[in-house]
Amino acid sequence: MQQIDDAISITVALLIVVTVAFVQEYRSEKSLEELSKLVPPVCHCMRDGHMEDLLARELVPGDTVSLIAGDRVPADLRLFEAKDLCIDESSFTGETEPCHKTTATQPKPQNGTLATRSNIALMGSLVRVGHGKGIVIGTGENSEFGEIFKMMQAEEAPKTPLQRSMDILGKQLSFYSLGIIGCIMLIGWLQGKYILDMFTIGVSLAVAAIPEGLPIVVTVTLALCVIRMSKKNAIVKKLPIVEALGCCNVICSDKTGTLTKNEMTVTCLQTADGLHADVTGVGYNADGDVRLDGECVHGFSHPSITKLVEDIKAVHEFLPRLAQRFCIHQCTYSCDPRTKIMQAGCVCNNTIVRENSLMGQPTEGALLALAMKMGLKGLREDYIRKSEIPFSSEQKWMAVKCVHKTQKDKREIYFVKGALEAVLQQCNCFHSYGLSQPILPWRLQEFKQEAAHLGSSGLRVLSMASGFQLGGLTFLGMVGIIDPPRPGVRDAVHMLSSSGVAVKMVTGDAMETALAIGNRLGIYDQSVYALSGEDIETLSLEKLAQVIPRVSVFYRASPSNKLKIVKALQQTGAVVGMTGDGVNDAVALRAADIGVAMGQSGTDVCKEASDMILVDDDFNTIMSAIAEGKCIFYNIKNFVRFQLSTSIAALTLITIATLMNLPNPLNAMQILWINIIMDGPPAQSLGVEPVDKDIILRPPRNVKESILTRSLVGKILVSSFIIVSGTLFVFWRELQDNMITPRDTTMTFTCFVFFDMFNALSSRSQSKSVFEIGFLSNHMFCYAVGASIMGQLAVIYFPPLQKVFQTEELGLMDLLFLMLLTSTVWIASEILKMLERRQIAAPLSPKREQYLEEV
Numbered sequence: 001m002q003q004i005d006d007a008i009s010i011t012v013a014l015l016i017v018v019t020v021a022f023v024q025e026y027r028s029e030k031s032l033e034e035l036s037k038l039v040p041p042v043c044h045c046m047r048d049g050h051m052e053d054l055l056a057r058e059l060v061p062g063d064t065v066s067l068i069a070g071d072r073v074p075a076d077l078r079l080f081e082a083k084d085l086c087i088d089e090s091s092f093t094g095e096t097e098p099c100h101k102t103t104a105t106q107p108k109p110q111n112g113t114l115a116t117r118s119n120i121a122l123m124g125s126l127v128r129v130g131h132g133k134g135i136v137i138g139t140g141e142n143s144e145f146g147e148i149f150k151m152m153q154a155e156e157a158p159k160t161p162l163q164r165s166m167d168i169l170g171k172q173l174s175f176y177s178l179g180i181i182g183c184i185m186l187i188g189w190l191q192g193k194y195i196l197d198m199f200t201i202g203v204s205l206a207v208a209a210i211p212e213g214l215p216i217v218v219t220v221t222l223a224l225c226v227i228r229m230s231k232k233n234a235i236v237k238k239l240p241i242v243e244a245l246g247c248c249n250v251i252c253s254d255k256t257g258t259l260t261k262n263e264m265t266v267t268c269l270q271t272a273d274g275l276h277a278d279v280t281g282v283g284y285n286a287d288g289d290v291r292l293d294g295e296c297v298h299g300f301s302h303p304s305i306t307k308l309v310e311d312i313k314a315v316h317e318f319l320p321r322l323a324q325r326f327c328i329h330q331c332t333y334s335c336d337p338r339t340k341i342m343q344a345g346c347v348c349n350n351t352i353v354r355e356n357s358l359m360g361q362p363t364e365g366a367l368l369a370l371a372m373k374m375g376l377k378g379l380r381e382d383y384i385r386k387s388e389i390p391f392s393s394e395q396k397w398m399a400v401k402c403v404h405k406t407q408k409d410k411r412e413i414y415f416v417k418g419a420l421e422a423v424l425q426q427c428n429c430f431h432s433y434g435l436s437q438p439i440l441p442w443r444l445q446e447f448k449q450e451a452a453h454l455g456s457s458g459l460r461v462l463s464m465a466s467g468f469q470l471g472g473l474t475f476l477g478m479v480g481i482i483d484p485p486r487p488g489v490r491d492a493v494h495m496l497s498s499s500g501v502a503v504k505m506v507t508g509d510a511m512e513t514a515l516a517i518g519n520r521l522g523i524y525d526q527s528v529y530a531l532s533g534e535d536i537e538t539l540s541l542e543k544l545a546q547v548i549p550r551v552s553v554f555y556r557a558s559p560s561n562k563l564k565i566v567k568a569l570q571q572t573g574a575v576v577g578m579t580g581d582g583v584n585d586a587v588a589l590r591a592a593d594i595g596v597a598m599g600q601s602g603t604d605v606c607k608e609a610s611d612m613i614l615v616d617d618d619f620n621t622i623m624s625a626i627a628e629g630k631c632i633f634y635n636i637k638n639f640v641r642f643q644l645s646t647s648i649a650a651l652t653l654i655t656i657a658t659l660m661n662l663p664n665p666l667n668a669m670q671i672l673w674i675n676i677i678m679d680g681p682p683a684q685s686l687g688v689e690p691v692d693k694d695i696i697l698r699p700p701r702n703v704k705e706s707i708l709t710r711s712l713v714g715k716i717l718v719s720s721f722i723i724v725s726g727t728l729f730v731f732w733r734e735l736q737d738n739m740i741t742p743r744d745t746t747m748t749f750t751c752f753v754f755f756d757m758f759n760a761l762s763s764r765s766q767s768k769s770v771f772e773i774g775f776l777s778n779h780m781f782c783y784a785v786g787a788s789i790m791g792q793l794a795v796i797y798f799p800p801l802q803k804v805f806q807t808e809e810l811g812l813m814d815l816l817f818l819m820l821l822t823s824t825v826w827i828a829s830e831i832l833k834m835l836e837r838r839q840i841a842a843p844l845s846p847k848r849e850q851y852l853e854e855v
Contacts, residue, residue, distance in 0.1 A: 043074035063136040076143040077121040077134025084130035084390030221687025233615040241611040245629025247575040249700040254580040255507035257601045260483040264362035266370040271477035273432040286372035341476040344464035346379040348415040396422035420451040423463040430475040454480040458516020500699030514555035528552040544568040562588035639683040642763040649723035663740040681784035682760040723755040746807040754822035762829030
């Protein structure tokens with residue numbers, strides 16, 4: 001035995017396995033400095049009575065920090081000064097609307113919900129508008145963000161189904177192989193053979209039994225799949241996650257920024273006099289239309305709006321007499337045709353929209369986008385602001401006092417926007433066809449019913465008014481605003497549900513908004529339930545696991561709630577995929593079987609916790625990822641079948657030769673050549689077999705399903721039997737003088753290799769004939785088999801390799817004889833597939849055909 005050559009070969013094999021795995025993990029799992037990227041390096045801090053710029057990491061509890069618009073909060077702060085201060089905490093709470101901050105003392109909520117703590121500025125959140133000051137109460141890991149980060153670090157990522165299956169397979173192979181090897185060595189020792197000879201046989205058997213190429217092929221196949229997925233905007237950080245996607249049967253998705261665009265948009269406009277307009281388009285731009293009675297509104301050119309202007313001019317001469325006749329002399333009126341709902345929405349507004357980007361509050365940005373769609377972009381510039389009453393959570397409205405640039409000598413006018421009931425308290429009239437008419441009780445009830453109707457649709461209702469004095473304003477109307485669903489998400493949800501993947505929405509929003517969005521996306525209907533964060537807190541994990549299969553929407557959910565949801569689903573046996581983009585999603589992403597982060601809107605800590613990142617933030621990309629995940633498992637089964645049949649055949653071949661007291665038909669170098677060099681490229685090419693349409697349509701595989709099913713084991717045994725029988729026949733045929741010669745080992749070695757090539761051809765599909773899938777459909781397979789055959793010919797005919805592998809030249813007739821004999825393993829496989837198809841084949845339903853086309 002060539003001990004040195006064998007040792008070198010085994011060492012090289014181990015190095016290949018370790019190197020491939022290490023390089024891929026190193027590339028995909030780059031270190032992300034979450035804390036330093038999320039927290040600003042510099043902040044404004046009061047030290048020794050002077051405002052200084054300090055590094056955020058130098059802050060200590062008790063420091064005073066100043067905040068202005070655009071700042072990222074450097075630590076948890078207890079606010080003692082807040083001037084129109086609004087902070088975006090969507091990455092913590094999941095709510096799109098910035099939180100209005102106050103200085104009022106508030107009790108700490110029992111459930112720890114961050115959204116209710118309006119006197120605290122959270123580390124990592126972004127100041128949208130206003131300014132304020134606060135005292136540092138928590139830094140680094142002692143902040144709310146730090147607590148979430150520690151929870152995430154403490155949560156271990158579970159093993160993927162592939163890892164569990166491969167672990168089981170490895171244990172099974174080791175158990176049976178070592179048992180057989182021990183028996184063979186014992187039998188040889190009882191036969192009186194030398195212990196060193198039996199040890200040599202045992203090593204050869206161990207090499208034959210364990211497929212050294214299997215780890216390489218699994219790793220490289222997954223890596224190639226990762227590359228394919230990256231071209232589809234899905235970056236996988238951990239290789240086994242690719243296959244785990246094929247088992248995923250539940251996706252828990254964060255709403256804000258994942259299912260929705262995180263861009264507040266006006267969808268409808270309701271004037272006080274009953275005109276209703278629908279608004280299209282998404283984003284902070286002019287894309288979209290405002291349609292009144294089915295016609296597009298642009299400026300004041302619409303007939304309905306023009307009529308309002310004409311009515312104002314017509315009644316201007318006799319308006320005092322009209323007012324006296326109808327007893328409305330106590331009300332004010334305006335002949336300015338622009339004193340309409342869009343005036344209030346644009347003038348009572350502090351937000352700036354520039355090149356589709358927002359600087360300020362999302363709701364105010366939605367109003368500016370509405371004005372742009374109507375061609376009224378410059379309304380705000382027509383007025384000079386004199387004073388402002390900022391929004392507060394107590395009064396629930398904002399007001400500005402202005403004067404028109406061309407009418408500086410006229411009375412100053414108030415523009416007000418806010419919650420309906422709060423705005424109506426400042427009004428005594430409503431705008432109706434150019435007149436200001438009193439708000440009677442029945443009219444007031446009508447306004448409230450309309451607002452309730454919009455609210456039940458998940459819209460945030462914002463009302464506008466104007467007038468010369470607070471308390472005597474004229475109500476103008478209201479708009480409905482929503483964070484709209486991402487395009488194509490509803491179709492993706494439908495396709496996932498059709499293929500057996502349940503989609504559940506988890507959000508920090510209120511119930512009405514959550515249910516409305518869930519209904520729009522096809523996630524929620526009357527047949528399922530919704531649970532609040534408080535409900536989740538009160539339920540035990542066992543009880544939650546019992547009810548959670550019937551729940552599709554979770555609202556007002558905190559980070560701990562999301563973690564509990566994932567745990568409850570996993571307790572039911574589900575393979576859970578969790579998507580998210582905020583800090584509040586990080587813990588659940590780490591705990592989930594598959595954590596999916598948004599690449600564009602996701603925070604760094606969220607990306608670090610995830611297993612996969614969607615570069616385009618498109619929920620539809622998950623569809624492609626799941627399709628790849630389903631196919632990769634069946635491709636893995638293909639090359640497992642190929643490699644195990646080879647390993648079992650080699651083990652059986654050497655075992656029979658030992659029991660019959662024959663020389664070893666294959667030496668250690670030849671066995672390693674077969675298991676790594678000859679098996680490696682063909683097996684790897686089986687892992688990139690083109691996607692099988694039938695497999696895509698199948699539901700997610702059971703996580704408990706083993707790679708080695710009864711059917712697969714049967715096919716492996718049949719192939720192994722044919723390979724062993726044919727190889728033993730050649731070995732017996734050549735070993736006529738009972739003396740081993742280079743020709744004997746060369747014929748046996750080449751016969752085994754050719755059997756491998758035909759076995760690889762039959763392993764390309766478990767059910768379809770190679771004539772159906774096409775001989776040339778997998779180009780990598782063609783190259784791999786061709787390279788393997790060329791390598792084997794080099795071993796036979798290249799003198800330096802002849803010495804290493806103990807081979808000699810073969811004649812053309814020898815090669816033709818071996819080709820004819822070894823093709824029997826492929827022919828037998830084709831016959832078995834044909835018989836199996838006749839038993840289980842069924843045509844695709846029209847619904848599945850349609851779904852296939854969509855995929």
